Amino acid sequence: xxxxxxxxxxxxxxxxxxxxxxxxxxxxxxxxxxxxxxxxxxxxxxxxxxxxxxxxxxxxxxxxxxxxxxxxxxxxxxxxxxxxxxxxxxxxxxxxxxxxxxxxxxxxxxxxxxxxxxxxxxxxxxxxxxxxxxxxxxxxxxxxxxxxxxxxxxxxxxxxxxxxxxxxxxxxxxxxxxxxxxxxxxxxxxxxxxxxxxxxxxxxxxxxxxxxxxxxxxxxxxxxxxxxxxxxxxxxxxxxxxxxxxxxxxxxxxxxxxxxxxxxxxxxxxxxxxxxxxxxxxxxxxxxxxxxxxxxxxxxxxxxxxxxxxxxxxxxxxxxxxxxxxxxxxxxxxxxxxxxxxxxxxxxxxxxxxxxxxxxxxxxxxxxxxxxxxxxxxxxxxxxxxxxxxxxxxxxxxxxxxxxxxxxxxxxxxxxxxxxxxxxxxxxxxxxxxxxxxxxxxxxxxxxxxxxxxxxxxxxxxxxxxxxxxxxxxxxxxxxxxxxxxxxxxxxxxxxxxxxxxxxxxxxxxxxxxxxxxxxxxxxxxxxxxxxxxxxxxxxxxxxxxxxxxxxxxxxxxxxxxxxxxxxxxxxxxxxxxxxxxxxxxxxxxxxxxxxxxxxxxxxxxxxxxxxxxxxxxxxxxxxxxxxxxxxxxxxxxxxxxxxxxxxxxxxxxxxxxxxxxxxxxxxxxxxxxxxxxxxxxxxxxxxxxxxxxxxxxxxxxxxxxxxxxxxxxxxxxxxxxxxxxxxxxxxxxxxxxxxxxxxxxxxxxxxxxxxxxxxxxxxxxxxxxxxxxxxxxxxxx
Numbered sequence: 001x002x003x004x005x006x007x008x009x010x011x012x013x014x015x016x017x018x019x020x021x022x023x024x025x026x027x028x029x030x031x032x033x034x035x036x037x038x039x040x041x042x043x044x045x046x047x048x049x050x051x052x053x054x055x056x057x058x059x060x061x062x063x064x065x066x067x068x069x070x071x072x073x074x075x076x077x078x079x080x081x082x083x084x085x086x087x088x089x090x091x092x093x094x095x096x097x098x099x100x101x102x103x104x105x106x107x108x109x110x111x112x113x114x115x116x117x118x119x120x121x122x123x124x125x126x127x128x129x130x131x132x133x134x135x136x137x138x139x140x141x142x143x144x145x146x147x148x149x150x151x152x153x154x155x156x157x158x159x160x161x162x163x164x165x166x167x168x169x170x171x172x173x174x175x176x177x178x179x180x181x182x183x184x185x186x187x188x189x190x191x192x193x194x195x196x197x198x199x200x201x202x203x204x205x206x207x208x209x210x211x212x213x214x215x216x217x218x219x220x221x222x223x224x225x226x227x228x229x230x231x232x233x234x235x236x237x238x239x240x241x242x243x244x245x246x247x248x249x250x251x252x253x254x255x256x257x258x259x260x261x262x263x264x265x266x267x268x269x270x271x272x273x274x275x276x277x278x279x280x281x282x283x284x285x286x287x288x289x290x291x292x293x294x295x296x297x298x299x300x301x302x303x304x305x306x307x308x309x310x311x312x313x314x315x316x317x318x319x320x321x322x323x324x325x326x327x328x329x330x331x332x333x334x335x336x337x338x339x340x341x342x343x344x345x346x347x348x349x350x351x352x353x354x355x356x357x358x359x360x361x362x363x364x365x366x367x368x369x370x371x372x373x374x375x376x377x378x379x380x381x382x383x384x385x386x387x388x389x390x391x392x393x394x395x396x397x398x399x400x401x402x403x404x405x406x407x408x409x410x411x412x413x414x415x416x417x418x419x420x421x422x423x424x425x426x427x428x429x430x431x432x433x434x435x436x437x438x439x440x441x442x443x444x445x446x447x448x449x450x451x452x453x454x455x456x457x458x459x460x461x462x463x464x465x466x467x468x469x470x471x472x473x474x475x476x477x478x479x480x481x482x483x484x485x486x487x488x489x490x491x492x493x494x495x496x497x498x499x500x501x502x503x504x505x506x507x508x509x510x511x512x513x514x515x516x517x518x519x520x521x522x523x524x525x526x527x528x529x530x531x532x533x534x535x536x537x538x539x540x541x542x543x544x545x546x547x548x549x550x551x552x553x554x555x556x557x558x559x560x561x562x563x564x565x566x567x568x569x570x571x572x573x574x575x576x577x578x579x580x581x582x583x584x585x586x587x588x589x590x591x592x593x594x595x596x597x598x599x600x601x602x603x604x605x606x607x608x609x610x611x612x613x614x615x616x617x618x619x620x621x622x623x624x625x626x627x628x629x630x631x632x633x634x635x636x637x638x639x640x641x642x643x644x645x646x647x648x649x650x651x652x653x654x655x656x657x658x659x660x661x662x663x664x665x666x667x668x669x670x671x672x673x674x675x676x677x678x679x680x681x682x683x684x685x686x687x688x689x690x691x692x693x694x695x696x697x698x699x700x701x702x703x704x705x706x707x708x709x710x711x712x713x714x715x716x717x718x719x720x721x722x723x724x725x726x727x728x729x730x731x732x733x734x735x736x737x738x739x740x741x742x743x744x745x746x747x748x749x750x751x752x753x754x755x756x757x758x759x760x761x762x763x764x765x766x767x768x769x770x771x772x773x774x775x776x777x778x779x780x781x782x
Contacts, residue, residue: 014147014193015051016051017189018051021142022143023047024181024182024185025162026131026162028163031119033127033128035128036128038125039132040135045082046136049078050140054147058147064148068144071144075140083105106130138158142155145158151632153190156186157628163179290534290535291359291537292354293533293534296531297350299347299349302524303524303555304535305367306361306388308517309517309518309520312507315482317503322388323384323385324381324383329381330364330373330389334372335382337369337553338552339548344409344551347407351404353404355400359398360396363390368387368555370387371407373389373402378393379391380392409551411570413455417455419453419454419455422549426515430515433507436483440507454546458514461558462567466567471501474496477500497563498543498564502518503542516544517544517553518544519543519544521540523540543555543557555568557571634751636753637753641664644658645658651717655718658703659703665738666737668749668755670754671689671740674686680704686700690736696736703726703730
């Protein structure tokens with residue numbers, strides 16, 4: 001027992017470092033909820049509990065997988081007590097009713113993370129519980145890999161998943177203190193485990209400064225750990241500092257926009273990087289933050305575009321690839337849009353605009369059309385196909401002042417109605433609808449059955465959404481995303497806000513073979529004085545545009561009048577809507593665009609309805625984590641076998657490793673290995689169990705003879721010929737063991753090797769130093 005007690009501090013240190021590293025990594029999830037302390041605080045308690053329990057149990061003969069089972073039970077009991085489940089026995093032991101209650105709360109938390117844009121508000125109290133559940137899984141996984149299997153390098157895989165997934169969900173970069181803390185703890189973990197393994201091999205890495213038997217060097221823990229910590233510190237600092245000096249463009253130049261969600265930054269700052277996701281978040285926050293100050297002589301300063309979403313990927317509308325060469329600088333005259341002639345009738349207006357400190361955007365709001373522009377700050381460029389204005393700086397400027405000349409095109413309904421088919425370069429990409437369902441296509445055809453032209457069909461679609469389809473505007477739509485949610489929206493739910501209406505109409509228009517896309521921007525400003533206006537976060541809006549040859553991209557408005565007022569005049573053609581059996585909503589009025597009204601406090605956050613949701617990434621993280629865990633034993637086993645056959649640092653240990661490899665192979669194949677017997681006796685028993693032939697028996701006895709010499713001779717030298725014979729004997733006997741086993745059991749052993757999970761690994765790590773005693777005190781064999 002003294003040996004166990006003496007190693008307990010080392011085991012505890014490894015477990016504490018692994019769990020604290022994991023706890024630091026889960027701080028990258030803080031942006032998902034408003035009160036992250038509600039899951040990071042309990043997670044710290046769980047981390048300490050897992051570390052202490054594991055350190056105690058690993059001093060017993062229990063195999064590592066049974067230690068994990070006990071840890072899971074201990075954590076579950078603590079978790080139920082922490083949640084204060086009233087149905088628990090004595091407040092600790094859960095009942096079936098308690099388990100059901102906790103499961104319901106976790107499912108509700110997962111739904112909240114999936115339904116609401118990050119950060120999920122404090123009123124959704126189950127969201128932190130869901131994150132706590134994921135944190136517990138991660139803590140158990142990392143502890144099992146790093147402290148149970150003693151493979152700290154593999155523990156980096158789940159940690160990497162934990163750090164990477166929130167970056168894809170949240171647009172904010174990983175916090176520096178989280179990165180540095182996780183990196184330093186990881187390096188400390190690696191150094192500690194390596195030191196303990198070196199100690200177990202009997203080399204002189206001790207606090208008493210004993211001599212190393214082979215290198216004649218003086219080592220101690222500090223001398224081994226300090227270089228590792230220095231390397232880790234240099235690497236962490238380099239990872240933080242180098243990007244400052246290396247110019248890296250934003251994804252808008254090459255890979256397109258980021259599809260992550262982001263929460264409010266410091267000072268309640270609005271961000272507009274992923275347009276549809278940011279539109280959703282900022283609308284439902286209802287902060288009424290001033291975003292854009294405008295002075296213009298335009299008769300109607302509404303509908304300012306920020307971004308064109310011209311790609312539908314089957315789940316969400318996103319900006320497609322933007323071609324932004326240096327020649328497309330947004331300074332001076334801009335090109336005319338496709339399909340619009342310079343002689344097109346319309347009215348010209350002048351604009352002076354300035355974004356506020358509240359508005360950080362990579363897309364510049366501007367009226368459509370914009371003839372010319374002058375921007376004071378930043379590198380802004382236009383895409384020739386969409387004519388939206390994107391910033392290419394690593395850090396977009398804030399605020400931004402700019403001036404432009406706007407052009408309000410006059411659309412002729414008769415010309416729109418007579419338009420011919422769009423050119424092929426627009427028709428094919430702008431009518432693509434991946435994952436289009438038969439229901440959506442059929443409804444689009446039924447609603448527009450009375451239309452004889454593309455224009456007539458689009459007008460019928462708009463009227464169906466605004467008047468005849470029974471739709472209702474609300475910032476509380478049902479949760480969901482993708483084509484399934486769109487289908488529910490147009491068939492049964494019929495409740496949503498501008499995002500749902502614009503996305504659904506654009507998809508249905510494309511389903512009819514008519515080019516369409518979605519635009520995100522501002523609806524209508526608040527008038528402050530003569531020719532002076534202010535756009536706020538409540539004015540963000542989305543609408544569809546439809547292409548007509550000779551007129552270009554034309555704006556339509558499917559969102560009901562309660563939000564948008566009267567539909568554009570050119571969209572109210574003399575086309576009778578297709579009769580339907582659905583209840584009729586209130587008719588479109590001629591009132592001006594109404595300003596949004598405040599909702600009750602309990603409804604200030606609304607479900608997300610399209611785009612990539614937080615839980616999609618979290619579920620992916622869980623799946624990846626489980627796959628990593630399932631793959632770890634097989635990967636460890638392969639690495640172990642490779643090391644045993646290639647390690648030549650110590651002749652005695654080299655032979656021991658070959659013998660261990662045979663024992664591990666037998667364990668994997670569930671061939672009973674005679675524990676506690678001498679190598680020669682164990683060899684005879686194994687030969688009998690597999691019905692080995694005389695040649696195979698002699699080959700194994702050669703390995704046994706060399707092993708006995710390695711263990712008991714005072715001076716042992718392994719020449720190349722003997723080394724080759726031992727390795728060949730080991731490889732041959734691995735084949736013998738496999739052939740003596742049913743094929744199904746052999747396949748299972750490859751995927752789930754039992755030796756990687758058994759207590760045998762501890763025996764390997766606890767190999768004592770070779771005793772340099774008098775050779776006469778041992779019986780030399782062979």
